[in-house]
Amino acid sequence: EYMVVNREDNGDPPGLDPDQITELRELGLY
Structure with missing residues (x-):
């Protein structure tokens, strides 16, 4: 879930x- 949040910030x-x-x-986690 944190990856989704960070994806918004970092692209x-x-x-x-x-x-x-x-x-x-x-x-296979990302």
């Missing part, structure tokens, strides 16, 4: 580090 990736985003994508 593309939620306010996470690129490495974290990669992990989430690999896990």
Whole structure:
């Protein structure tokens, strides 16, 4: 849910580090 909120602020990736985003994508969470 927090990712949806952050997406409004940041546009593309939620306010996470690129490495974290990669992990989430690999896990299918993002």
